[in-house]
Amino acid sequence: MTDNSLNELAAHQRAQTPRPKMTARGVSVFYGQKQAIKNVSIDVDMDNVTAFIGPSGCGKSTFLRTLNRMNDTIGNARVDGEIRLDGENIYAPEMDVVQLRARVGMVFQKPNPFPKSIYENVAYGPRIHGLAGGKAELDGIVEKSLRRAGLWEEVKDRLSDSGTALSGGQQQRLCIARAIAVDPEVILMDEPASALDPIATAKIEELIHELRGRYAIVIVTHNMQQAARVSQRTAFFHLGELIEYGVTSELFTNPRQERTKDYITGRYG
Amino acid sequence: MSDIPQVELMRMPADAAPRRPTDWKTESMQRRIRRRYAAERRFRLLGLAAVLLSAAFLAFLLIAMLAQGWRGFTRTEIRIEVDFPAMALPLTPAALRGGDADRLLAAAGLEEATIIAAERTLGPGGDRLLSEAAWLTMREAIRDDPSILGRRAVLWLPAADPIDVAAKHAGDPRSEAAYARLRDAGLVRTGFNSTFLRDADATDPAMVGIWGALKGSLLTMLVTLALAFPIGVLSAIYLEEYAPRNRWTDLIEVSINNLAAVPSIIFGLLGLAIFLNTWNLPRSAPLVGGLTLALMTMPVIVIAGRNAIKSVPPSIRDAALGIGASRIQVVFHHVLPLALPGILTGTIIGMARALGETAPLLMIGMRAFIASPPGGLTDPATVLPVQIFLWSDEVGRGFVEKTSAAILVLLAFLLAMNAIAIYLRNRFEQRW
Numbered sequence A: 001m002t003d004n005s006l007n008e009l010a011a012h013q014r015a016q017t018p019r020p021k022m023t024a025r026g027v028s029v030f031y032g033q034k035q036a037i038k039n040v041s042i043d044v045d046m047d048n049v050t051a052f053i054g055p056s057g058c059g060k061s062t063f064l065r066t067l068n069r070m071n072d073t074i075g076n077a078r079v080d081g082e083i084r085l086d087g088e089n090i091y092a093p094e095m096d097v098v099q100l101r102a103r104v105g106m107v108f109q110k111p112n113p114f115p116k117s118i119y120e121n122v123a124y125g126p127r128i129h130g131l132a133g134g135k136a137e138l139d140g141i142v143e144k145s146l147r148r149a150g151l152w153e154e155v156k157d158r159l160s161d162s163g164t165a166l167s168g169g170q171q172q173r174l175c176i177a178r179a180i181a182v183d184p185e186v187i188l189m190d191e192p193a194s195a196l197d198p199i200a201t202a203k204i205e206e207l208i209h210e211l212r213g214r215y216a217i218v219i220v221t222h223n224m225q226q227a228a229r230v231s232q233r234t235a236f237f238h239l240g241e242l243i244e245y246g247v248t249s250e251l252f253t254n255p256r257q258e259r260t261k262d263y264i265t266g267r268y269g
Numbered sequence B: 001m002s003d004i005p006q007v008e009l010m011r012m013p014a015d016a017a018p019r020r021p022t023d024w025k026t027e028s029m030q031r032r033i034r035r036r037y038a039a040e041r042r043f044r045l046l047g048l049a050a051v052l053l054s055a056a057f058l059a060f061l062l063i064a065m066l067a068q069g070w071r072g073f074t075r076t077e078i079r080i081e082v083d084f085p086a087m088a089l090p091l092t093p094a095a096l097r098g099g100d101a102d103r104l105l106a107a108a109g110l111e112e113a114t115i116i117a118a119e120r121t122l123g124p125g126g127d128r129l130l131s132e133a134a135w136l137t138m139r140e141a142i143r144d145d146p147s148i149l150g151r152r153a154v155l156w157l158p159a160a161d162p163i164d165v166a167a168k169h170a171g172d173p174r175s176e177a178a179y180a181r182l183r184d185a186g187l188v189r190t191g192f193n194s195t196f197l198r199d200a201d202a203t204d205p206a207m208v209g210i211w212g213a214l215k216g217s218l219l220t221m222l223v224t225l226a227l228a229f230p231i232g233v234l235s236a237i238y239l240e241e242y243a244p245r246n247r248w249t250d251l252i253e254v255s256i257n258n259l260a261a262v263p264s265i266i267f268g269l270l271g272l273a274i275f276l277n278t279w280n281l282p283r284s285a286p287l288v289g290g291l292t293l294a295l296m297t298m299p300v301i302v303i304a305g306r307n308a309i310k311s312v313p314p315s316i317r318d319a320a321l322g323i324g325a326s327r328i329q330v331v332f333h334h335v336l337p338l339a340l341p342g343i344l345t346g347t348i349i350g351m352a353r354a355l356g357e358t359a360p361l362l363m364i365g366m367r368a369f370i371a372s373p374p375g376g377l378t379d380p381a382t383v384l385p386v387q388i389f390l391w392s393d394e395v396g397r398g399f400v401e402k403t404s405a406a407i408l409v410l411l412a413f414l415l416a417m418n419a420i421a422i423y424l425r426n427r428f429e430q431r432w
Helices: A003-016 A060-066 A097-103 A118-128 A135-148 A168-181 A198-211 A224-230 A248-253 A258-264 B003-015 B027-073 B093-097 B101-106 B110-122 B134-144 B146-150 B161-167 B173-184 B194-198 B211-242 B247-261 B264-278 B286-310 B314-322 B327-355 B359-363 B384-392 B398-430
Strands: A020-031 A034-045 A049-053 A077-085 A104-107 A186-190 A216-220 A233-238 A241-247 B074-083 B152-158 B188-192
Touching: A020 A060, A034 A060, A034 A216, A034 A233, A034 A241, A049 A060, A049 A224, A060 A186, A060 A216, A060 A233, A097 A104, A104 A168, A104 B314, A118 A135, A118 A168, A118 B327, A135 A168, A168 A186, A168 A198, A168 B314, A198 A216, A198 A224, A224 A248, A233 A248, A233 A258, A241 A248, A241 A258, A248 A258, B027 B074, B027 B194, B027 B398, B074 B110, B074 B161, B093 B101, B093 B146, B101 B134, B110 B134, B110 B152, B134 B146, B134 B152, B161 B173, B161 B188, B161 B398, B173 B188, B211 B247, B211 B286, B211 B327, B211 B384, B211 B398, B247 B286, B264 B286, B264 B359, B286 B327, B286 B359, B314 B327, B327 B398, B359 B384, B384 B398
Parallel strands: A049 A216, A049 A233, A104 A186, A186 A216
Antiparallel strands: A020 A034, A020 A077, A233 A241, B074 B152, B074 B188
16 A cells, blocks of 8 residues: 555545544524524534535524524524533523633634734734734734734735735634634634635635644535535535535535535535 | 517607607707706806905904904003102102011002102103002002112003003093103103903003903813813713613703704803702802803713714724723723814814803802902902903903903913814824
8 A cells, every 4th residue: 555545545544533623513503583493413623624615605604603602692693502612502691702702713704804013913913812922922913823823924025914905715714823823722714715806715715724623613614626626524504504424535525415416516505 | 479579668758759869969068068068067066256345354354453442462661760869758668578578568658659749750741641550559569669769760550441542543632631741741652551461350551461361261261170070071971872872861862952953041050050049059150150150061962972972983982892801891992082173173163152252251240340460269250251241341441452462362372272272183183
């Protein structure tokens, strides 16, 4: 056997034998009377990138936002069921939302850097959580985060420029650096490349590969090729239900459900 | 089965003739284009005319005010020679240097002394050429330098109102003649009226000052700003960022919008009923004026603040929440700095309206005759617009130009206030 195939085998085994980082059991989300998510149970692995796919309005983004309680900011949203992070119920009353969101970071569809300097964008999180002892340590965190996000070489000479002056792809990598800076355990990405051109998209996908293993990553995408490229496990959502969840290569080549098959062959969506 | 639709397709063009390319050169097309260009031109000219018209109104206002008003800043004075030793006033320099100066000066009969001195210098009836309040200037001179009591001194005393008007070539023939005589004798001068910028209201237009009203306005605006700005901004933040959307918040929103449209005199009545009659706060005081105007200004700030906060993109809030910022950190680190320029614009509008407000202040007694500048928030005071209103009501010829001068001071105050706010706004915008 070659090294390559050994690696592939190892990756395959990792994908098959998950170490769950987050577990959701019987999760339903309501907006007022309308049920957006219906009884979803799913495990998010530590070592794998998990992709959520599905047609527009299927609830994949809504479900993603329940994983760090971003839905709390929507007045009439209600979440039933149980979501655990390392066994801790994140909807328990004693769970601190601020800490949870530091542990479960998020990257949004549209790059949304703060209208501040590049440095301030990355330093903001560590600063409000008191993660850095002094200026030198903070500088270190900023550099490390920007390096991990693959942005350091491009911006190291203009850290005081506004974050909004960067290109779209750079802005999105800045947002990823900002999320990394607070040292999260899970990173949620809500269609992180849908507003970017193909080259910037390729960089983001490459970055996801590099971050894998260090953080549990969940990515929502409506681009099936992207899901196939970046993820090891894929969940297919349709009309608020989780239809199928499994190893990415298997789900795309040999879907078990009729609706999954229809979707990945382009019958609808 | 497939034949039938094909037959129908074949028949279609027979109904509707084959589509010819549009001819853009026909007469009707050309006419349409000409009409469109004419409409554009007409609209642009109308817009330009509107701008020019408003600029002309503004220029007219400013020029009219400046033409009238600059004379309000000047004053005519007459040279009087006073032989203090000959007057035998019951005053000595030594006594005046003690603590009792005010009482001694009040009892010294300086009013008569001034009349005598005027008659000696200007001949019989000479005192009528001087302002009735000219003796006050003499009193100041003695207070400032008691040593003049021991010698002959030359004092420049304010001229009577008719002479002052005549000096500005707008008086009646008799005063004009009297002024001409004085001028030929070299006994008269017209100079900058420092009294106007230093003193408060008076009965004699030669002695009035705007400082009392200016200081009253300043104190009133401070109270208004100190109350309306924080309360307005906090209300706006709460309503936008924290309050749940329900019937109560809808009701509050409607009430605030209505409050912003309530005629100002109603706020005056409210101030009279609550601040004066119930809380027994002092009448005519900047404190009460400020409270009343704060009630009026707050809704404007709330509405502008809510709009400014609403226009901060939600993605910024998401970004901050997403890395674990608390609600209050989101508001104070991100939303408020971005909304501040808009909030400041609303505050400028509200404060400018409050500064020009007269009606509610009349209700709480700020129209009283106040002859000395207020020393603090609870002293009786008046404000610039009320002072203008009071002076415009006076019959004395000299008050006309004082009114214009006061309007200039009010406009300058307003411009200064706006300039500060615009400076602050730009500073906050530059940070981003």
